[in-house]
Amino acid sequence: MNAPGAAEDFRAKGVPHRRVEAWKYTDLKSAVDVEQVASATAAQWTLESEGAEPIDFHDGGFAGAMGEASMAFAEAGFGLRVAKAGKVRVNFATPGQARVRLVVEPGAVLEYIETAEGDGFQNIGLDVSIGEGAAFTHVRIAREGRGVRIEDVNATVAARGTYRLQAAHFGSELSRLELKIALNGESAAAHLSGVSVLDARHADITTHIVHAHGDTESTQLFKHVAAGRARAVYQGRITVAEGADGSDSRQTAKALLLDERAEADLKPELEIFADDVKCAHGAAVDDLDADSLFYLRARGIPDDEARGLLIRAFLGEAFDGASDETRALLWAPVEEAL
Amino acid sequence: MAKMLEIRNLHAAVDGKEILKGLSLTVNAGEVHAIMGPNGSGKSTLSYVLAGRAGYEITSGAIVYNGEDLNALPPEARAAKGVFLAMQYPVEIPGVTTLTFLKTALNAQRRARGEKELDAMSVLKLVRTKASALRVSEEMLKRALNVGFSGGEKKRLEILQMSLFEPSLAVLDETDSGLDIDALRLVAEGVNALRSPDRAMLVITHYQRLLDYIVPDKIHVLSAGRIVKEGGKELALELEAKGYEQIVKDAA
Numbered sequence: 001m002n003a004p005g006a007a008e009d010f011r012a013k014g015v016p017h018r019r020v021e022a023w024k025y026t027d028l029k030s031a032v033d034v035e036q037v038a039s040a041t042a043a044q045w046t047l048e049s050e051g052a053e054p055i056d057f058h059d060g061g062f063a064g065a066m067g068e069a070s071m072a073f074a075e076a077g078f079g080l081r082v083a084k085a086g087k088v089r090v091n092f093a094t095p096g097q098a099r100v101r102l103v104v105e106p107g108a109v110l111e112y113i114e115t116a117e118g119d120g121f122q123n124i125g126l127d128v129s130i131g132e133g134a135a136f137t138h139v140r141i142a143r144e145g146r147g148v149r150i151e152d153v154n155a156t157v158a159a160r161g162t163y164r165l166q167a168a169h170f171g172s173e174l175s176r177l178e179l180k181i182a183l184n185g186e187s188a189a190a191h192l193s194g195v196s197v198l199d200a201r202h203a204d205i206t207t208h209i210v211h212a213h214g215d216t217e218s219t220q221l222f223k224h225v226a227a228g229r230a231r232a233v234y235q236g237r238i239t240v241a242e243g244a245d246g247s248d249s250r251q252t253a254k255a256l257l258l259d260e261r262a263e264a265d266l267k268p269e270l271e272i273f274a275d276d277v278k279c280a281h282g283a284a285v286d287d288l289d290a291d292s293l294f295y296l297r298a299r300g301i302p303d304d305e306a307r308g309l310l311i312r313a314f315l316g317e318a319f320d321g322a323s324d325e326t327r328a329l330l331w332a333p334v335e336e337a338l
Numbered sequence: 339m340a341k342m343l344e345i346r347n348l349h350a351a352v353d354g355k356e357i358l359k360g361l362s363l364t365v366n367a368g369e370v371h372a373i374m375g376p377n378g379s380g381k382s383t384l385s386y387v388l389a390g391r392a393g394y395e396i397t398s399g400a401i402v403y404n405g406e407d408l409n410a411l412p413p414e415a416r417a418a419k420g421v422f423l424a425m426q427y428p429v430e431i432p433g434v435t436t437l438t439f440l441k442t443a444l445n446a447q448r449r450a451r452g453e454k455e456l457d458a459m460s461v462l463k464l465v466r467t468k469a470s471a472l473r474v475s476e477e478m479l480k481r482a483l484n485v486g487f488s489g490g491e492k493k494r495l496e497i498l499q500m501s502l503f504e505p506s507l508a509v510l511d512e513t514d515s516g517l518d519i520d521a522l523r524l525v526a527e528g529v530n531a532l533r534s535p536d537r538a539m540l541v542i543t544h545y546q547r548l549l550d551y552i553v554p555d556k557i558h559v560l561s562a563g564r565i566v567k568e569g570g571k572e573l574a575l576e577l578e579a580k581g582y583e584q585i586v587k588d589a590a
């Protein structure tokens with residue numbers, strides 16, 4: 001879709017709000033209106049990249065309404081193509097909109113390390129195309145903020161390619177990471193994991209994985225800890241297309257509520273049009289386990305320390321698959337937040 | 339002998355329901371006492387009250403440990419002062435490795451007592467010296483606490499903790515349940531190794547069997563929240579022969 005088309009379509013539908021099913025738990029309209037979105041300034045960023053060459057950022061697609069808005073209105077952005085091995089670090093520190101386009105050529109490897117911070121309205125649209133046998137790792141740290149912070153990711157994965165997400169989110173007034181990942185070839189895979197550590201903030205992770213081809217695999221593991229009036233949202237939609245036999249999808253979302261006023265909305269959703277598929281999903285919202293807490297305290301570990309140990313153990317599982325370096329990167333802000 | 343634990347006319351409630359209804363007993367330093375009783379008589383409740391579990395409310399009476407009112411202390415303070423409870427159902431804690439847990443607990447107790455904390459290497463050495471006798475493998479120590487452990491492994495780990503923390507009052511809640519005879523012997527040896535003149539033990543069990551291996555100085559029979567009969571080690575055999583129902587009836 002081109003920018004004028006996207007603008008027309010976005011204006012016709014308006015800013016998404018809670019009566020739109022996909023935005024039920026993130027009432028964006030309460031925070032921004034169409035004009036604010038349309039006239040938002042260009043976001044600024046700092047970028048370090050190795051092994052990548054610039055390309056046009058205007059092409060690409062989007063996952064949801066705000067991705068469409070970034071197509072329509074973002075005047076700034078960058079595009080990068082990686083032919084062999086690349087590493088990109090980007091920090092979005094200002095309000096505004098931007099588009100990013102990444103092309104990971106067949107057999108190439110790209111690690112994309114992204115941080116988002118600051119207050120105000122920030123909307124980033126990211127389009128990633130992952131070639132045959134290519135590996136893309138998306139490391140994302142979204143620091144605690146006070147504004148509206150959205151990222152919309154549209155990814156396509158060719159045969160034997162992999163999209164790996166490892167995220168740590170600390171929430172904002174309203175924040176959302178929306179991903180649509182199409183697994184388009186045999187043995188294409190998406191492995192998504194992350195934590196949200198929220199104190200009186202909101203964080204929404206909305207994923208849509210499309211198993212468009214047979215013998216594709218997706219796994220998801222999201223852990224949320226919510227204190228104060230925090231609200232943690234996970235919506236995970238999985239579509240297995242007709243004929244995509246042999247697809248395997250697993251998703252788990254868990255939330256730990258540390259306060260009676262904290263809330264978690266975890267919603268897995270399956271749409272299966274193929275016969276021979278494996279789909280497992282689970283969602284659980286809990287308090288800290290009283291038996292565990294007592295056990296630790298009875299062995300001499302003070303209440304605070306015991307709670308900390310249980311919370312860290314709960315969150316830590318989300319990074320079991322990460323490299324030591326990535327885990328350290330993601331864990332540092334988690335420690336700060338706890 | 340010095341009184342180590344004195345429970346005076348203890349009444350305790352869980353969720354507003356009275357479970358312990360006037361329980362009294364005294365254990366001196368150096369002694370091992372057994373508490374026997376049918377299911378539901380309040381044995382685990384007593385153990386939780388001693389360890390200070392939230393929700394187990396003392397409505398009247400007192401627990402005096404080394405001259406101090408235990409009721410005023412949170413569980414971690416009791417542990418630091420040498421109270422240890424081997425639980426009937428040890429809790430599985432995913433994400434916390436057994437060794438990390440042991441180090442954290444040991445150092446928390448030491449810190450609370452004003453002792454120097456031990457570094458990871460010293461803890462590992464200490465744990466190793468205790469672990470082999472209880473057949474707790476290195477591999478178990480690396481696994482998440484109690485996760486995927488068999489019933490016997492969990493109980494052996496409880497006893498390992500006891501030997502590591504060297505408590506002065508150890509309460510063992512049905513440490514024998516679910517153990518085969520070899521595991522039972524192993525656990526009993528671990529317990530006997532810790533018998534000492536300045537340590538007291540309260541061994542809670544449903545079956546007489548354990549007391550063949552851990553010979554108590556005194557046996558208390560608990561029924562419906564009260565001690566209904568007391569005696570020496572021979573009482574276990576009488577219980578085994580007559581059954582709880584008869585003993586409770588005789589005592590009434």
Ligand SMILES: Nc1ncnc2c1ncn2[C@@H]1O[C@H](COP(=O)(O)OP(=O)(O)O)[C@@H](O)[C@H]1O
Nearest residue numbers: 352353355357376377378379380381382383384
């Ligand atoms: N958390 C609880 N809430 C309410 N009742 C309880 C609870 N735990 C135990 N009880 C009741 O207290 C009584 C004693 O239980 P327990 O101490 O576990 O006995 P024992 O260990 O001797 O089998 C039983 O009637 C049991 O149903």
Ligand SMILES: [Mg+2]
Nearest residue numbers: 381382426512
């Ligand atoms: Mg019991």
